[in-house]
Amino acid sequence: MHLVMNKYHLLYDMLFFILEVTGEVHERLLAVKESxxxxxxxxxxIxxxxxxxxxxxxxxxxxxxSYDGASNMRGNYYGLQVHIKEESPQALFxxxxxHRLALVVKQAVSCNSNAVDLFGNLETLYVFxxxxxxxxxxxxxxxIECDNMEGKYNPLHAVKRVSTTCWSSHAAALHVV
Incomplete structure (x- = not known):
């Protein structure tokens, strides 16, 4: 199970089901709840x-x-994981x-002024x-005009917002530009 809280306070409940026969993991989004x-x-x-x-x-x-490092999720006394373990002791946290890797990448990128400028410029382009x-x-x-001149059809691209918490948004923003 993986629960994630973002800045809009949405709770995503995802469970991983392992089929006994094949051992394959199947991930399904069960709900999106606002709180x-x-x-x-x-x-x-919830x-x-x-x-x-x-x-x-x-x-x-x-x-x-498995959760991020927010105290309301992983906290040893009042976090979500403690409440779940009280009812389901075998549910290892x-x-x-x-999330940990994202923190490492964020720190590494923030130390490189060229990367900071690049992503700042992408965000400025998005806003503009x-x-x-x-x-x-x-x-x-x-x-559309460029596609017509080249005699081909490509899907239209939209400049993506560069979110500081979701590194896939950085990749998507770079891909469009």
Whole structure:
């Protein structure tokens, strides 16, 4: 199971099901819930409601949980993982390594002034183009004209916002430019 809280306080419940026959992991998004309160207890209540709505026997069958480093998720006393372990002691908690890696990458990039400038310029380009419907329309028209001159059709690209928390957004922004 992997629960993630972002700045909009959305809770994503994802469970990984392992088929006994093949041993394959199947990941399914079960719910997206909004919560203005993000305490470990409130997140636990949301988690329980989703598990009950999906008729999942999580207390006996949940074997692992992985979250970012936020105290409301991983906290040893009041975090979500503690509340889950109280009901499901076998549900081992492990820090989400993709979140840890993202912290390492963020720190490494922040030490390189060229990278800081690059991503800052990408964000400025995004704001310049997409905060004006007229400029966004011109950007689309230019792409269509370029395709017509080359005699081919490519899907239109939109300049992507560079989020500081989701590194895939950095890659997407670079790909478009």
């Amino acid at each position: 203005p309160i993000t305490s470990g207890k409130k997140l636990y209540d 988690f329980v409601n989703v598990m009950e709505a999906e008729n999942l026997n999580w207390k006996e069958e949940l074997v692992g949980q 492990v820090w989400c390594h993709s 183009l997409w905060c004006s419907k007229k400029r966004a329309a011109i950007f689309r028209e230019i792409q």
